[in-house]
Amino acid sequence: MSRKRIHKGHRRNSGGGLHRPHQTIQGTLHVQRKGVATVDTAGGSFGVARGGVHEAMDGDEVHVLLVQRGRHERLAVVCDVITRAHSEFVGLYEVADPLGVITPLDGRLARDFFVLPEDSSALRLGVKPGDVVRARILEYPSRRSAGVVTIDERLGTSSELDLDIEALIASYGLPGPFSEAVLSEAQALSFDAEKLLTKDTLRCDLRHLLAVTIDPSDARDFDDAVGARMLDDGGFELEVHIADVSHFVPWGSSIDLEARSRTCSTYLADRVIPMLPEKLCNDLCSLVPETDRLSMSVLMQLNARGETISCKAMPAVIHSSARLDYDRVDQLLTGEIAATDLPCAEKLQQLVSEMLHTLNHIAMLRRKMRQCRGSIDFETSESKVLLDKEGHAIGVKVRRRTAATSLIEEAMLAANEAVAQMLVQAQIPAAFRVHEAPTSEDLKATLPVLRELGVLNAEDEPALVAGSPHAIQAVLDAAKDQPSAPLVSALLLRAQKRAVYRPENLGHYALGADAYCHFTSPIRRYPDLVVHRALKALLAKQRESKEQHQIAQALPQICRNCSDRERIADAAGKMSQKIKMAEYYSDHIGEAFSGVIMGVERYGLFVTLDDTLAEGLLPVRALGAEWHLFDDAHMTLRGEASGRVWRVGQRVAVRVVHTNSARGQIDFALASDTR
Numbered sequence: 001m002s003r004k005r006i007h008k009g010h011r012r013n014s015g016g017g018l019h020r021p022h023q024t025i026q027g028t029l030h031v032q033r034k035g036v037a038t039v040d041t042a043g044g045s046f047g048v049a050r051g052g053v054h055e056a057m058d059g060d061e062v063h064v065l066l067v068q069r070g071r072h073e074r075l076a077v078v079c080d081v082i083t084r085a086h087s088e089f090v091g092l093y094e095v096a097d098p099l100g101v102i103t104p105l106d107g108r109l110a111r112d113f114f115v116l117p118e119d120s121s122a123l124r125l126g127v128k129p130g131d132v133v134r135a136r137i138l139e140y141p142s143r144r145s146a147g148v149v150t151i152d153e154r155l156g157t158s159s160e161l162d163l164d165i166e167a168l169i170a171s172y173g174l175p176g177p178f179s180e181a182v183l184s185e186a187q188a189l190s191f192d193a194e195k196l197l198t199k200d201t202l203r204c205d206l207r208h209l210l211a212v213t214i215d216p217s218d219a220r221d222f223d224d225a226v227g228a229r230m231l232d233d234g235g236f237e238l239e240v241h242i243a244d245v246s247h248f249v250p251w252g253s254s255i256d257l258e259a260r261s262r263t264c265s266t267y268l269a270d271r272v273i274p275m276l277p278e279k280l281c282n283d284l285c286s287l288v289p290e291t292d293r294l295s296m297s298v299l300m301q302l303n304a305r306g307e308t309i310s311c312k313a314m315p316a317v318i319h320s321s322a323r324l325d326y327d328r329v330d331q332l333l334t335g336e337i338a339a340t341d342l343p344c345a346e347k348l349q350q351l352v353s354e355m356l357h358t359l360n361h362i363a364m365l366r367r368k369m370r371q372c373r374g375s376i377d378f379e380t381s382e383s384k385v386l387l388d389k390e391g392h393a394i395g396v397k398v399r400r401r402t403a404a405t406s407l408i409e410e411a412m413l414a415a416n417e418a419v420a421q422m423l424v425q426a427q428i429p430a431a432f433r434v435h436e437a438p439t440s441e442d443l444k445a446t447l448p449v450l451r452e453l454g455v456l457n458a459e460d461e462p463a464l465v466a467g468s469p470h471a472i473q474a475v476l477d478a479a480k481d482q483p484s485a486p487l488v489s490a491l492l493l494r495a496q497k498r499a500v501y502r503p504e505n506l507g508h509y510a511l512g513a514d515a516y517c518h519f520t521s522p523i524r525r526y527p528d529l530v531v532h533r534a535l536k537a538l539l540a541k542q543r544e545s546k547e548q549h550q551i552a553q554a555l556p557q558i559c560r561n562c563s564d565r566e567r568i569a570d571a572a573g574k575m576s577q578k579i580k581m582a583e584y585y586s587d588h589i590g591e592a593f594s595g596v597i598m599g600v601e602r603y604g605l606f607v608t609l610d611d612t613l614a615e616g617l618l619p620v621r622a623l624g625a626e627w628h629l630f631d632d633a634h635m636t637l638r639g640e641a642s643g644r645v646w647r648v649g650q651r652v653a654v655r656v657v658h659t660n661s662a663r664g665q666i667d668f669a670l671a672s673d674t675r
Contacts, residue, residue: 024065024079031058031108033663039064039076052077055142057172058108059085062083088136090170092158093122094129095152096461102135102149105167107662113137113147121151135171162391163661164579165270172572175262178277185254186277188282191247193292193317200315206297207319209354210348211241213287214408220272222287223523225295225320226411228358234304236362239319240415244294245276245522246532251547255280256529260558263565265524268576269384270454271390274524281523289323289344296532297410297649298415306365313535321348324356329404333360361401363410370413374469374512377476378489383613384514385580393584396612410522413511422516423534424505428543429552430534431527431559433516434506435499437467442495447491448633453649454486455479469512471659486608487598501527502558503552518643527562530555578664581614585666586659592671597650602633605646607654607668618654623670631638 027041029048034332037048039062046066051394052075056062061083064076089109092104100115100122115122127133134153153176155161178186197205219589227239249255259275266273285598287293297316300308322344331337332353340346340606341351371377379401386395401409414434423430426502444465450456455478456464463471472492479488496510501518508516522528530551537548597618599606604619620628637646646652653671 001587026061026063026082027076028079029053029056029058029062031110033107034110037076040317046074046076051073051076051109054078056081057084057086057111057140057405058106059666061085084137084273088134088152088170090132090134090155092163093127093131093133100151102133102151102168105132105163106171106257107167108171111141111147112451113141113149115151117147119150120592125151125154127151127154130158132156132158132163132166133137133628134176149170153405158670162270164583165268165391165576167662168572168575168579169273172568172575172640174266174273174568174572178258179254181254182258183277183279185277191281191284191294193294194219194627196294197317202536203294203317204297206239206295206316206476207292207438209239209318210319211239211318212322212324212344212352212355213289213320214324214326214329214404217327219325220283221281221523222320222323224408224412224520224619225287226359228355228362230358231301235309236302236306236358238300238302238359238362238414239297240300240411240413241287241295241297241316242415242518242520242528242532243287243523244296244315244532245280245285245317245529246296246536247294248280248284249276249529249553251533259529260561263526263562266569267573269573269580270387270576273527276362276523285523287318289318289320290316292319296416296519296535298635301447302362302365306362306369308414308418311422313419313422313539315536315539321345322352325666326402326404329356329407330402332356333403338427354409359407359411363403363407367406368408368416369474370512376469376510376512378490378493378510379476379485380493380514381613383577383581384398384594385577386585387580393580396581396584396614398611400456416519417511417513417516419519419531420505420513420517422538423517423531424515426538428534428538429503429548429555431501431503431555432505432519433499433527433531434502434519435508435509435510436497436506437495437509440467444493445474445493445633449491449635449648450488452634452647453479453484453488455482455484467509471510476494483651487596487649490598500563501566503555503559525562526558530558540597575664578615579661581612582659582666583661583663584612585614585616585656586661588656589659590655591659592653592655593663594651594653597646597652600630600637600646601646602630605637605652607652609654611617614666616654616656616668618652618668618670622668 025041027039029037029039031037037049037053039046040535056078060081062081063079064080066074066076069075083170089104091104094101098117102113132155133151135149136152137147137149139148196242209227211225213225215222222245225241229237265275295316295318299312301310303309339349342349342352344352381398383396383398383401385393386397388394455475460471460474476489479485498553505515507514518525518528518532519531522532522670537543569614595607595609596606597605605616607618608614608615626639628639630637635648654668655671657669658667
């Protein structure tokens with residue numbers, strides 16, 4: 001059958017009563033669901049007229065015609081597609097003889113694609129009706145014909161896979177399995193610590209230093225270990241050891257090129273899509289206890305106030321004494337357990353306990369020091385949906401900052417800052433972590449809500465709008481322990497610019513740091529691997545090497561890619577949690593929960609539940625039959641007849657009425673509403 005036989009009827013008029021063409025502009029198409037879409041343009045966001053999507057797909061860059069409907073509304077109609085966002089997708093395979101039909105799992109693609117009879121990919125891969133496949137687009141749909149695809153991979157049957165997560169992986173363009181070349185290169189890797197210490201004159205033997213790893217209880221890879229001791233002058237030595245990934249992954253190797261493409265690991269609700277093969281992540285580079293491992297170590301001398309006064313960095317061999325988790329360390333620091341309960345050799349238990357208390361003391365000093373210099377402390381919490389062995393949602397755990405997490409956070413911040421300072425002073429090109437100050441316009445937009453919540457004094461407003469970190473911290477402190485605290489933190493966080501990677505150092509506004517980089521997670525972030533290579537070049541006096549020149553030339557593009565992919569990975573991770581959260585609440589339809597209004601829109605209220613931090617929509621229709629007036633600046637909805645006002649920070653009781661796990665959506669009604 002030829003391609004021309006898969007034609008569709010062409011409708012000339014799809015404007016739905018629209019008239020008076022206005023202008024053609026460029027934008028990005030966002031499909032919410034079949035028949036509902038918007039286009040984001042430089043001039044704002046516009047709804048797409050019914051039938052006006054034409055051949056475009058979600059994420060495509062398009063030209064649209066803005067047409068007038070009525071006196072006040074303009075809608076968009078797609079004229080043509082400039083750039084396609086999707087080259088492949090995951091879908092469900094069926095047969096409509098003589099064609100194969102693949103329906104994308106991502107509902108935003110909203111159209112079927114065909115496999116032509118002469119295409120043998122289904123037969124070659126053993127694909128049967130009902131199987132889930134990865135399809136590559138050969139011809140995109142047009143207004144006259146459907147799209148054509150070929151099958152690249154059979155993923156399994158619909159009963160074997162979590163279709164919602166598979167659709168998410170496809171829609172975000174997350175990477176698949178590693179190639180055979182990468183896996184073979186990884187499998188061939190090994191090391192001999194004793195030989196390396198003899199051969200590498202820069203590598204130091206630090207196995208005599210007491211070091212432990214502290215991670216979540218379900219962590220599989222351990223890329224950082226810490227140690228500390230008090231000095232006779234009242235100061236401290238803080239020791240941070242990071243997995244020496246660059247020893248195993250040389251610049252330009254197959255593994256390096258793949259890691260450079262992935263840029264980071266992606267953490268989904270039910271799986272990790274790693275940046276590096278498992279042989280490295282969970283074996284050679286994982287700082288497992290009671291085993292010699294290669295590290296890049298930073299030894300910092302701190303004064304009695306916790307300030308860094310000197311620093312040494314070196315490739316090393318370390319020997320972690322214990323694998324601790326946050327819960328166990330918190331229990332020790334609060335006195336719930338004794339040193340004898342720590343999972344390490346009996347002769348080391350007391351020493352490890354004393355070291356953990358020292359690390360905790362350092363963390364408190366460092367945090368106070370940072371706040372004095374203008375570092376902003378955004379209190380954030382996150383929820384993680386717990387899954388059974390089959391991947392079904394069975395519970396929710398809320399992660400909040402504790403003494404143990406702060407202990408590690410401060411140690412990592414100190415190491416990152418120390419390494420950045422070394423690289424800046426030596427003028428070595430690297431991937432710096434840059435955070436610019438927020439604009440006064442973005443900060444000014446927070447004022448009405450902050451006033452409404454009563455956490456901002458009038459005399460402090462000019463300083464906040466000017467971007468004073470101390471003024472921002474004062475607002476966060478004023479909201480502390482109030483129901484509105486998460487909202488205030490989220491509001492001010494949204495006003496910040498997003499931190500990015502840059503080939504030059506421009507400082508980090510939110511941390512109050514003159515120089516900053518990411519050094520502590522090379523297993524899961526490519527910029528950290530770049531920093532490790534730069535640090536090694538500095539230590540080995542090889543800054544003018546051919547490799548360093550190649551890295552310097554590639555650095556701008558590497559930084560852009562890493563910044564872009566980080567945003568994608570973060571968004572995918574959050575969406576996967578929303579999917580599983582909706583799945584969890586599908587078993588709680590009709591049940592009532594308490595929460596806080598965290599967002600107000602014209603169409604309803606976004607409510608965050610107390611116990612799980614799950615977010616759902618309380619639609620405006622659920623607030624009563626009256627008309628509601630929306631105040632964007634103050635983020636309120638007011639009933640026109642009753643005068644009842646709904647505002648951010650307000651507590652509300654809701655019940656779950658509907659969930660859509662594929663879209664990660666939860667819908668609420670008022671708990672008192674018995675309709």
